[in-house]
Amino acid sequence: MKKWIPKGLIRIWDAWRYRHEPEQLRVLANIYWRAILLVAAVIFVSIASYGGSKLLEVLNGGKDSSALLLSGGGGPLLLNPKDLQETVDNLEARRTQYEFLAKNPPRIADPSR
Amino acid sequence: MIIVWSGVGYFAWAISSAEAGGLSQIVSMEQESAEYTAVLRQRAVARETKEARATLENIADADVVQMLETIEAVAEETRIPIQVGQGLSVSTSGSVSPVRSVSFIVEAQGTFAQVVHTAALLESLPAPASFGELQLERLSSASGGSGQNTWRMVARVRIFTTADIPVI
Numbered sequence: 001m002k003k004w005i006p007k008g009l010i011r012i013w014d015a016w017r018y019r020h021e022p023e024q025l026r027v028l029a030n031i032y033w034r035a036i037l038l039v040a041a042v043i044f045v046s047i048a049s050y051g052g053s054k055l056l057e058v059l060n061g062g063k064d065s066s067a068l069l070l071s072g073g074g075g076p077l078l079l080n081p082k083d084l085q086e087t088v089d090n091l092e093a094r095r096t097q098y099e100f101l102a103k104n105p106p107r108i109a110d111p112s113r
Numbered sequence: 114m115i116i117v118w119s120g121v122g123y124f125a126w127a128i129s130s131a132e133a134g135g136l137s138q139i140v141s142m143e144q145e146s147a148e149y150t151a152v153l154r155q156r157a158v159a160r161e162t163k164e165a166r167a168t169l170e171n172i173a174d175a176d177v178v179q180m181l182e183t184i185e186a187v188a189e190e191t192r193i194p195i196q197v198g199q200g201l202s203v204s205t206s207g208s209v210s211p212v213r214s215v216s217f218i219v220e221a222q223g224t225f226a227q228v229v230h231t232a233a234l235l236e237s238l239p240a241p242a243s244f245g246e247l248q249l250e251r252l253s254s255a256s257g258g259s260g261q262n263t264w265r266m267v268a269r270v271r272i273f274t275t276a277d278i279p280v281i
Contacts, residue, residue, distance in 0.1 A: 095239035110225035
């Protein structure tokens with residue numbers, strides 16, 4: 001059964017069992033120190049990866065948002081001066097036509113005659 | 114060790130929050146700039162079209178009385194009596210649009226030339242209007258006409274307005 005267990009774990013187990021002995025305590029302290037170093041390395045790599053991904057995200061996202069803002073500032077106006085002037089011109093033309101017809105009635109023969 | 118790593122975490126958080134704050138500040142400044150530009154454009158357009166808008170408002174803001182006066186002015190030009198039989202106010206394009214319209218049934222009676230003249234003037238009223246159905250009928254002596262050359266005209270005229278007219 002002990003054959004399948006890694007030697008490192010057996011060593012740790014033995015050191016824990018005889019931790020009251022200074023030599024085994026030194027082994028435990030050494031393992032503890034290496035574990036701390038390993039955890040620190042994992043945390044460092046994780047933070048570096050997370051920071052890099054966030055940096056890339058910010059760089060890409062920054063470009064998109066500025067483009068959106070630049071395009072959003074030039075929206076269509078609700079009031080179109082060209083359409084307004086065209087409408088006013090059409091109404092003026094109607095008035096002119098009305099005044100012309102008032103003075104110059106259409107000459108159409110009476111069909112009953 | 115924990116304190117050192119806490120310091121690293123705090124430092125990273127401080128940088129991240131400062132970066133986010135700077136980014137949001139830039140975004141809000143750009144938004145303010147875009148809104149300011151849009152407001153300037155609208156003001157420029159409003160200043161530029163002030164006269165045209167006033168003209169359009171004078172023409173298009175007629176109430177029912179002014180519409181009737183416009184139609185009756187046709188009678189003064191053609192010198193035949195005009196009767197406005199019915200007026201129906203309707204909203205043109207939903208409740209959002211301020212444009213309303215009133216449909217009038219206009220009747221006139223006179224010689225053929227007078228009736229045609231009346232129809233021509235109604236078609237080109239100096240107002241935002243559309244000329245719909247037109248019926249011309251020659252009246253015989255038995256149906257009340259004064260002579261064989263008397264004609265009767267019935268037309269539907271629709272006048273558009275932005276005045277606050279109750280919609281039926």
